[in-house]
Amino acid sequence: MDSTQTRRTALQGAAQEAQRIADPVVGAGEPMFDLIELMFFAYRDFVGDADHLLENFGLGRAHHRVLHFVNRRPGLTIAELLEILKITKQSLNRVLKDLLDQDYVESRPGVNDRRQRQLFPTAQGKTLALDVARLQSRRFARVFAHLRDGARADAIDFLLAMVDAGERDKVAALVGARPVLAAPGPRR
Amino acid sequence: MDSTQTRRTALQGAAQEAQRIADPVVGAGEPMFDLIELMFFAYRDFVGDADHLLENFGLGRAHHRVLHFVNRRPGLTIAELLEILKITKQSLNRVLKDLLDQDYVESRPGVNDRRQRQLFPTAQGKTLALDVARLQSRRFARVFAHLRDGARADAIDFLLAMVDAGERDKVAALVGARPVLAAPGPRR
DNA sequence: GAAATATGTCAACGATGCTGCCATAAGGGC
DNA sequence: GCCCTTATGGCAGCATCGTTGACATATTTC
Missing domain, CATH: 1.10.10.10 (Winged helix-like DNA-binding domain superfamily/Winged helix DNA-binding domain)
Known part of the structure; x- marks a missing residue:
């Protein structure tokens, strides 16, 4: 059930910190060129x-x-x-x-x-x-x-998380997706 | 687990039949309105x-x-x-x-x-x-x-799979992602 | 030398955003 | 009823970024 994963907010800091330390590059870690570009190509073909x-x-x-x-x-x-x-x-x-x-x-x-x-x-x-x-x-x-079995639910979570925080609840309500986002799911 | 997940075999079931009766024009299952809209909102805020x-x-x-x-x-x-x-x-x-x-x-x-x-x-x-x-x-x-630990790799797989088949290898090479897609090995 | 290729450029047009400004109709407070 | 606000419509003009078509130039290739 999607509500099985409705709790936790602490991991955020750790993951980000790890990411930042892992990369020598200035600012906030190595740019994620792959994702940046894939968003472009995926959206282009989708529309x-x-x-x-x-x-x-x-x-x-x-x-x-x-x-x-x-x-x-x-x-x-x-x-x-x-x-x-x-x-x-x-x-x-x-x-x-x-x-x-x-x-x-x-x-x-x-x-x-x-x-x-x-x-x-x-x-x-x-x-x-x-x-x-x-x-x-x-x-x-x-x-x-x-893709593997949970891929659709994961894609929904990913895309919803990509939305601006201030808009996320409205978007979630609009698309009918449960706002899993605020409290993510199956942790490690 | 997630009941929101589309099961391919079940997709042809009651839900779709209800949809077909309610609306005369049905092609291949219930439209994935959530994903369609999330692509729009996610890309909008991303760019x-x-x-x-x-x-x-x-x-x-x-x-x-x-x-x-x-x-x-x-x-x-x-x-x-x-x-x-x-x-x-x-x-x-x-x-x-x-x-x-x-x-x-x-x-x-x-x-x-x-x-x-x-x-x-x-x-x-x-x-x-x-x-x-x-x-x-x-x-x-x-x-x-x-999101959970594998989310980044999953997002990459998802986005790459969204690219037109004829472009996918070129895109994969460009972004440096391994073309997991062409050979749907990691099934399950 | 001729043909093909890689690029540059001019001109016009189309789709989709924007701002500014003004008009109209209906709701709400007094 | 009067007046202000709200929801919408419409006009004029502009910016960005995409298109097609036609033509020029330099360079490579045959």
């Missing part, structure tokens, strides 16, 4: 899946992000979307307008607050969003088919 | 480190990538850089020109083939590239300090 599929529809990466989150959280407001994407409303509006015009997304006045706009995917919006998600999921499926 | 540091120097993300790889592989040619970055020479030239003008990178005629240009970081180029790499490495260090 490539979505890019390639969506270009058939004349939609770009920005459209995809909006469609994805609207599909994932139907009823999302503009403000919530801006908070998730961390872009300006002008940037959002440009792509959102396309999605509305082309009937991938529809907007209705907020239920509680009619100043707000709640966003919903249309039938074709859902289909497209799911098509992309499945394509991306196939990449993950191929990946984990080659 | 944010570099972006924020480099904006003090008037350099953008594209400049950073070039500087990074030139620093990592001194003597790189234009063609090799294009192959790594997968952009056009016009895009490269724009940022490379800035780096040359501002003395972060220098170029010399190729040793064997004088048509080529070999690129080298200057002293200040090395310093800047290393500063960024260390900043990014600190994020990784914080991450792994919270």
